[in-house]
């Protein structure tokens with residue numbers, strides 16, 4: 449728990465205590481006033497409580513940052529009495545203990561393997577699970593599902609819970625609970641929400657942002673997403689490199705006290721050559737939300753889904769189709785947008801022209817734009833390519849790059865559009881690409897409200913960092929170089 453939250457918690461507890469006492473006093477002041485003993489109790493209560501707040505505050509929140517930075521590095525060395533094995537065995541055997549076991553369903557898992565990880569040997573329960581529809585994610589194991597069991601010493605499950613996360617925004621997470629009732633089982637399903645905690649990390653960039661974040665303990669899956677928070681800036685030349693520093697706040701999700709998974713990144717901040725970039729997660733109506741600046745602008749490379757004026761979809765995305773002109777069955781993985789000849793065609797996202805060509809037997813006049821290391825787009829059958837569109841020329845999202853036509857193999861004027869991710873064509877209308885350039889006013893207000901406490905934490909991490917603890921490499925270099933240092 450972080451110092452401010454400890455402090456907040458203390459203050460809250462004390463506040464509640466004072467309220468109770470005050471309410472009690474108001475109700476029975478007469479009696480209190482008459483009894484010296486009660487007056488004493490009252491005096492102690494009101495005297496000690498504030499003192500304990502002060503002590504808690506002082507111990508939880510050191511007066512200066514250097515102290516805090518040092519306390520982060522302090523190792524606590526204290527001898528703990530280790531109970532003897534014999535004592536522990538006695539405890540286990542005398543209490544016929546129920547133990548809790550948890551696991552996450554893996555790729556190609558089996559019910560048997562899941563049971564053995566949960567320390568269950570219970571054939572009747574296996575048969576029950578296989579006969580139920582509610583338990584299908586367990587009988588036909590679905591990867592990533594979290595399972596928790598309370599198991600008795602004879603390896604029978606007292607309860608078994610399957611936590612199912614919803615796959616769409618308008619559904620709730622549900623937990624399926626199986627309970628043993630003697631020789632029978634009861635089953636029910638109810639909604640659940642994760643208990644979410646925030647984790648914070650900060651560090652100096654060495655080789656790369658991702659590796660440096662991992663080096664200070666940020667989980668890999670979180671570290672790998674951090675550059676996405678600055679995707680647009682990185683595509684526009686921000687080079688996060690050695691000597692820069694970073695801070696990240698992300699969620700950790702728990703169920704009944706057990707850690708289940710990492711949640712989303714809430715905020716990332718990077719200081720590059722003295723300039724600080726901040727990026728916050730916001731609910732933008734898409735399934736996973738996105739990274740935005742406080743002014744509501746997306747920090748990712750955003751795509752226009754339909755990059756042509758006045759379009760209708762004339763041929764949906766499909767792996768194979770009979771070509772309307774040649775009659776030959778061939779892959780058609782782009783999307784055709786029918787539109788009047790001469791209508792404007794836009795760059796779907798910021799990028800650089802990577803190809804300009806004419807293909808009489810295919811796309812006619814066409815352009816390709818490279819948006820980043822993984823994504824390119826292609827625009828075919830143009831009647832005319834806009835002026836200045838040469839290979840190597842940078843273009844902005846929404847910039848006019850050409851006009852609708854029917855050059856190449858086409859039955860009528862349309863834009864043949866392709867979006868390729870890692871050289872594979874994906875459906876531009878369905879795939880998950882950031883396409884929201886600005887938050888709505890309402891979304892922006894929500895972002896500002898949720899970002900406020902995060903900014904305070906980023907600032908606190910920044911103050912701690914300003915003490916500049918040495919990176920491990922610097923520390924080693926310093927130690928090694930000490931003997932050779934000239935002495936005056």
Ligand SMILES: [Zn+2]
Nearest residue numbers: 782783784864
């Ligand atoms: Zn086409």
